Amino acid sequence: MESTQQTESRIIELKPFTDEMIVNMGPQHPSTHGVLRLELRLDGEIVREAIPHIGYLHRCFEKHSENLSYPQIIPFTDRMDYVAAMNQNWGFCLAVEKLLEADETKDFEVPERAEYLRVLICELNRIASHLLSFGTYGMDIGAFTPFLYAFRDRERLLLLFEKVCGARLTYNYIRIGGVSEIIPLEPGSVAEQNYLDEIEEFLDYFEPKIDEYNDLLTSNSIFSERTMGVAVMPAEMAISYGATGPNLRGSGVDWDLRRDEPYSIYDRFEFDVPVAKDIPELGAVVGDCWSRYKVRMDEMKESVKIVRQILAEGLPDGPVMADLKAVRPPQGEIYFRSEAPRGELGFYIVSDGTPKPVRVKGRSPCFSALSALQELSRGLMVADIIAIIGSIDIVMGEVDR
């Protein structure tokens, strides 16, 4: 009799929900790609809410810009997305050039040779940026080897950038009206030929490697279990949150500024725009973490394609800088967006006709994409948060500016 009483008193009440716990993830956390702090409201392993706190890397880019002349701002743009600094330089220069072109009293054109060098370097930088994204994403998920492979290849690209501008990370290479001539690359010279040969050598080496990386990580079952079907961002949500670039294409929207609103000389090259598709036999859903990742892997191949076309054509002769005595855009304003590796990088510039801008705003693709995190992560597991952050590929330098 006694024993039954005991078992009855042991009946415990089952609560479907435990007490909520608040955990701070970051700002110093290897998977946050910089200094991002997430305030997680957890119910066991389940994330009720993930509130991003940003600003740890705010270096007042916009305030600084108001006190600098236009060419002086370019090094500051390097420090936005320091992983793809060439593309940031270019985005800013494109916006200023667009405003300069609006001045009808002055004839201004970026030389052909500079345009080719810009596309060449920026596409190589896109590969370098996607390599970093691929490597660190693998590491976030728990695969350490891809990171080493990615950085081995990225190193070769950084050496190529170093040869053309002397810097490995913050280049200040693309200038308003052309590209920098700090290290001269004379048209038709041996140095130029050697440089182009070196790029070709890299491409020959790198192109088969993409397939190797796909074998290594993309189709890895542990990796796909962690990323496929996780945090699906439908196309409408992606557009509403202003997610752009690979994040938007990962949601199945066929949109690439290089093709749809071609700037510079992108209309002369042939390349495909990788867009995510449902792959039922694997389990991938459009808009999930894996799709966003896969778009980046495919984009590397397209960048290789563009660079190969430039190499086949050869760089045109001529100067690399426009004849520009002073950068004084006319009174007015411009918003210009370009396709950086992380999405649409916009610069909004207001000029009052003086050598210094009144207002410069950098519209960062990562800033907009990160704002979707709160909605994406609701109801998922803690480990999925890591998968989301890696898949939207943020660089905090650009989020915080």
Place this chain on the structure above:
Amino acid sequence: MNAEEIHQILSDKFGESVLGYDTELAGDTCIQIAPTAILEVCQYLAETDTLAFDSLMCLSGVDMGVKEEELSVVYHLYAMQHRQSIVLKTSVPKTDAHLPTVSHIWKTADWHERETYDLYGIVFEGHTDLRRILLPDDWEGYPLRKDYQEPDFYRGMRVPY
């Protein structure tokens, strides 16, 4: 459709709330909207099928100078379907900077408005979570205003260097 045609559509619909546009300045043409009508105009642009501006590319505050009495807020909109863009601009007085939020129309406006509030002190009414975003919560003043004076110390640290 260019800015002129969209301006025509908007002024037919909203009358005097659409204040016109400036063709003399270089670059983009901005349509000036009265701050009281900005929400309806945005809603109309986003929800009308022939316009369908479904993407807010950028939302920024602008202070043109110390002498100006107004702050501007600029909306760069894009319609993915019709592939056209439009720039809206509205001005609010510096002493009483209030605007209705558009964060329920385009979700990206949530953070962009927080940033504009953070750096310019423009209050977006109806915003669910209007806090500072880039600066620390206890920061005083709005740094991108042209009359901003930076503090000497922040929590015991010297600010000017």
